[in-house]
Amino acid sequence: xxxxxxxxxxxxxxxxxxxxxxxxxxxxxxxxxxxxxxxxxxxxxxxxxxxxxxxxxxxxxxxxxxxxxxxxxxxxxxxxxxxxxxxxxxxxxxxxxxxxxxxxxxxxxxxxxxxxxxxxxxxxxxxxxxxxxxxxxxxxxxxxxx
Amino acid sequence: xxxxxxxxxxxxxxxxxxxxxxxxxxxxxxxxxxxxxxxxxxxxxxxxxxxxxxxxxxxxxxxxxxxxxxxxxxxxxxxxxxxxxxxxxxxxxxxxxxxxxxxxxxxxxxxxxxxxxxxxxxxxxxxxxxxxxxxxxxxxx
Amino acid sequence: xxxxxxxxxxxxxxxxxxxxxxxxxxxxxxxxxxxxxxxxxxxxxxxxxxxxxxxxxxxxxxxxxxxxxxxxxxxxxxxxxxxxxxxxxxxxxxxxxxxxxxxxxxxxxxxxxxxxxxxxxxxxxxxxxxxxxxxxxxxxxxxxxxxxxxxxxxxxxxxxxxxxxxxxxxxxxxxxxxxxxxxxxxxxxxxxxxxxxxxxxxxxxxxxxxxxxxxxxxxxxxxxxxxxxxxxxxxxxxxxxxxxxxxxxxxxxxxxxxxxxxxxxxxxxxxxxxxxxxxxxxxxxxxxxxxxxxxxxxx
Numbered sequence: 001x002x003x004x005x006x007x008x009x010x011x012x013x014x015x016x017x018x019x020x021x022x023x024x025x026x027x028x029x030x031x032x033x034x035x036x037x038x039x040x041x042x043x044x045x046x047x048x049x050x051x052x053x054x055x056x057x058x059x060x061x062x063x064x065x066x067x068x069x070x071x072x073x074x075x076x077x078x079x080x081x082x083x084x085x086x087x088x089x090x091x092x093x094x095x096x097x098x099x100x101x102x103x104x105x106x107x108x109x110x111x112x113x114x115x116x117x118x119x120x121x122x123x124x125x126x127x128x129x130x131x132x133x134x135x136x137x138x139x140x141x142x143x144x145x146x
Numbered sequence: 147x148x149x150x151x152x153x154x155x156x157x158x159x160x161x162x163x164x165x166x167x168x169x170x171x172x173x174x175x176x177x178x179x180x181x182x183x184x185x186x187x188x189x190x191x192x193x194x195x196x197x198x199x200x201x202x203x204x205x206x207x208x209x210x211x212x213x214x215x216x217x218x219x220x221x222x223x224x225x226x227x228x229x230x231x232x233x234x235x236x237x238x239x240x241x242x243x244x245x246x247x248x249x250x251x252x253x254x255x256x257x258x259x260x261x262x263x264x265x266x267x268x269x270x271x272x273x274x275x276x277x278x279x280x281x282x283x284x285x286x287x
Numbered sequence: 288x289x290x291x292x293x294x295x296x297x298x299x300x301x302x303x304x305x306x307x308x309x310x311x312x313x314x315x316x317x318x319x320x321x322x323x324x325x326x327x328x329x330x331x332x333x334x335x336x337x338x339x340x341x342x343x344x345x346x347x348x349x350x351x352x353x354x355x356x357x358x359x360x361x362x363x364x365x366x367x368x369x370x371x372x373x374x375x376x377x378x379x380x381x382x383x384x385x386x387x388x389x390x391x392x393x394x395x396x397x398x399x400x401x402x403x404x405x406x407x408x409x410x411x412x413x414x415x416x417x418x419x420x421x422x423x424x425x426x427x428x429x430x431x432x433x434x435x436x437x438x439x440x441x442x443x444x445x446x447x448x449x450x451x452x453x454x455x456x457x458x459x460x461x462x463x464x465x466x467x468x469x470x471x472x473x474x475x476x477x478x479x480x481x482x483x484x485x486x487x488x489x490x491x492x493x494x495x496x497x498x499x500x501x502x503x504x505x506x507x508x509x510x511x512x513x514x515x516x517x518x519x520x521x522x523x524x525x526x527x528x529x530x531x532x533x534x535x536x537x538x539x540x541x542x543x544x545x546x547x548x549x550x551x552x553x554x555x556x557x558x559x560x561x562x563x564x565x566x567x568x569x570x571x572x573x574x575x576x577x578x579x580x581x582x583x584x585x586x
Contacts, residue, residue, distance in 0.1 A: 019178065048213075113247050239527065
């Protein structure tokens with residue numbers, strides 16, 4: 001599939017300028033994979049939340065984007081990784097209203113609601129990795145014989 | 147949260163004055179620092195112009211995450227302390243759906259379909275901008 | 288498939304069959320092109336059917352050569368799935384039942400076996416029997432693969448059509464300047480609620496509607512997920528500067544909502560669509576008064 005070229009990427013998350021790149025890349029990749037406008041917006045917003053977490057709480061890190069396929073449905077997988085202090089209490093961090101920094105405390109819990117699959121791996125002192133996947137639920141149009 | 151580098155040239159959002167209403171048009175992808183700068187600018191503009199209302203046109207905004215949501219809420223709270231009312235106008239459906247899913251309801255914020263409606267709402271009746279059918283929305287995609 | 292296990296031991300017979308398929312692929316493809324299966328799936332031209340048949344035979348040859356005749360997951364079958372992926376839409380178009388598909392695939396076997404027997408005139412009867420066995424197993428697996436493809440492709444098509452239907456069954460009506468409504472009829476599930484929300488909010492923008500009415504008179508039941516969607520729609524409309532009114536909550540549904548402990552406190556509700564329209568009109572500063580003298584009281 002030729003879309004892979006515009007989808008696969010590894011972007012650094014070091015400054016708030018990088019957040020803009022992350023959002024733009026995710027928007028573009030999701031559009032390439034056939035995501036509808038609402039699904040694009042949800043995924044970009046989730047990416048923005050997670051990238052900001054990586055920046056603010058993880059002290060910076062990176063985002064990797066990959067094209068995944070299930071059956072005939074395209075998906076976009078985003079991995080946000082940092083080598084920061086890690087999250088001591090994951091359950092609490094996923095609760096709405098919990099915050100250790102700026103924002104309205106929506107970061108992790110909110111982002112989880114915006115994606116189809118969400119996984120987090122973190123331990124104190126060992127950094128944090130958040131993996132999210134969303135599917136372009138609307139499958140491509142049938143390839144009708146012309 | 148100040149960054150060491152100066153905001154880029156494009157990182158400044160103009161605050162326009164229409165009678166006693168301030169009009170701010172947000173476009174595209176906003177930098178965190180730009181949003182914070184704007185928060186400061188609006189506060190100063192309200193005091194300087196003794197504005198009664200602030201209209202923030204978000205029809206050109208593609209996403210509102212919790213950071214931008216917080217900035218909007220804080221602008222409104224600050225404006226209220228300065229006796230001005232804030233209205234957010236022209237939010238796109240996809241953005242609104244996403245914000246609700248994210249849990250951002252912005253309860254303290256007034257909203258309007260278009261900047262015209264918003265200006266009427268904050269009592270800037272005399273400062274009606276030239277009739278622009280369809281508001282300032284750039285046609286939702 | 289334990290009864291086919293023995294076939295795996297006939298590695299030579301399997302290679303024999305693989306070789307036969309490769310040698311005779313053109314003839315087999317020609318024969319298959321005239322069989323019902325290929326005629327239903329490839330409607331454009333016979334050449335197209337022959338071409339596809341050739342590719343399928345080559346793939347089968349590879350499967351047989353690798354002695355994987357009984358394994359539907361054999362790599363060679365990937366090609367078969369691709370080649371016959373149109374079978375799903377063909378099935379929906381012609382209303383083929385699964386058993387017909389099964390029968391049509393099975394019909395490919397006899398001509399192939401005939402060609403195989405003809406191809407081995409000098410072989411010992413034992414060898415011929417073994418080769419025929421391998422071919423039968425192979426064709427059985429092909430049947431399984433085609434069935435799978437047909438069913439999953441058909442499912443994908445059904446999903447797409449369901450989505451299109453959902454979009455069509457969510458008509459947004461402009462009731463008045465600045466007032467739109469969606470009369471919902473039938474069961475609301477999560478997918479449909481999502482589409483309702485998007486369609487309604489899009490029309491709020493298009494019609495510059497300050498009021499959006501969700502009429503659920505025709506909705507038999509509301510579960511907590513649907514109620515949540517309704518509330519999300521109301522909240523999203525508010526963020527856009529519109530007010531969303533829910534009308535037509537029947538007593539049974541009101542009961543459910545109370546039972547589920549859902550708080551619709553922030554949602555404006557009205558008993559009927561007419562009441563909701565009246566509410567919106569009043570808020571817009573317009574009002575409909577019935578003037579008996581003009582006979583406009585009845586609608």
